[in-house]
Amino acid sequence: METRQLGFGGPQLTTVGFGAWAAGGPYVFGWGPQDDNDSVAAMLKYLELGGNWIDTAAVYGFGHSETVVGRAVREFGQPVFVATKCGRVRGATAADRPQSDLRPESIRQQLDASLQRLQLDCVDLFQVHWPDNDTGTALEDSWGMMATLQDEGKCRFIGVSNFDVPLLEKCHAIRRVQSLQPPYSLLRREIEAEILPWCLENGVGVVAYSPMQAGLLSGSFDINRVAEDDWRRKNPFFQEPELTKNLAIVERLRPIAEAHGKTVGNLAAAWVLSHPALTCAIIGARSPQQVAQNMASADWPLTDEEKMNVLAALGH
Template sequence: MKYRKLGKNGPEISVIGFGSWAIGGGGWASAWGNQDDELSVESVRVALYNGINFFDTAAVYGLGHSEEVIGKALKSDRDKVVLATKCGLVWDENKNISKNGTYDSILREAESSLRRLGTDYIDLYQMHWPDTDANAPAEETMRAMDKLVQDGKVRYVGVSNYNVSLLEASLSVRHVDSLQPPYSILRPAVEKEILPFCLEKGIGVVAYSPLTSGLLSGNYTYDTKFSDDDWRSRNAAHTGEGLRKNVDRVEKLKNIASRYSITMPQLAIAYDLAHPALTSALVGVRKPSHILSVLPAIDLTLDEATLEEIRKIAVE
């Protein structure tokens, strides 16, 4: 495994991170369907054995269940890993989810996450989405995060899905150790402004959905269908004309992967890791093979001509 420093002040983390969205299981709005908890724990053990030390989850994944599973799986290795979770999405008794970045809500969420994770500190605590419901300013959210650091409950502070303006507002309160944006061959928008900004400010970048939620697996066809309890069944990129366009792009990308004698997922991870701003790429995991199949990507180097070829295909 290879490791990179998370921003200018953060810890050394594996260039492939363990993404825990799907292991939250079914029964909530953004679920991937049901999940076997024992298989999830086995996947964590396989990741650890292969040198992965960065594990990312969120309170909202499975409405707390993902944190519980991750906490259980990492209990005996807690001091060997960088454990990250996210806040700012809260839910009611009817499983209705809303965004809340207010000071008091963030502090309450942290206590709940600590309990579910079975730990007394969180290595990296991240605001999941900008608050567009309670409308707390980014500065208020950062003050709560800073309070958690001062109290020893959080070691590093990050944000997810923030634009440059929100990053600047956050930086006016304290340093932001990391940004977690969606970044993949098929979703390259952050390359224009956000990644250069993070590089300039010493903000680490952890890319989520480097496979574009499975589109870059190379396994989809025009006829691919998702079950009703899978959020992708309601996503434009995974259905209808959006799916057809993406399948066409992936077929062209497969030719590049073939030249390198690698798989599509390996090409996708190598593309992300080629950007100088990137610290780690999160791989969504439901079973051990999801980790094992992408490990060769850490040793791949794509030349600039290939990277440009990939970029052109992505916008066709």
């Protein structure tokens, strides 16, 4: 599988990364019920098919996803590049929305807890999940602690997620931002204007999340399969009339994918990967079957004509 370098001086990662959010199981931002054995089997399938990195976060199932990732990595028995995130913590009760916490000492404690759950001494990529709008901590202090933890060898690379250019610049002035993890899909293209050009210019790797817009663009999405406690039930992309409009786009994309014997999900991820600033697309999966389909997104360079046809299918 094709690999690309994650930012200036970074490691070679496979263009398809495994996203372990759903492996967190039910919680306030969960994907409904998810069997741990299915999650481990999905991760092992991904690694056996040549993928080399897994993305998780402390907040996914309040630690549960990291525990499951740790189990899969141990079962695989060979090196796997593991990325996790800090900065989102449980609210007053498990039913409350997670809160931001990027206070320096908290970041240190959050990393120690993640390493324990993952059963690792060092995490390969440690990312700030979201800017902190709750504790009033100065970003310079938070990023300073990220750099300290890197110097201490507790994480090899440090990155951010959901940051805009001013925030990226603030961090980059203190210590290199190895990567940005932004949302990017055919239905969410805001980062094309400023963020992607900035990353390209500054040698910051881009690992895009939700390339299939949380499964909506997979080509076989069915709202009736979505559990009552799945976060997508409340998300605007999945509400009418948007849902019907989005599924009509899927049908217009289908012939382009099928001409190559691929799924619409493969096309959606291949399109994301066709942007020159992109390093990887992180694709979530809940079973080995989904993984097997999703891996066909890699090694598919779209022609200019196909890219034009994809954009035409959006109806712009």
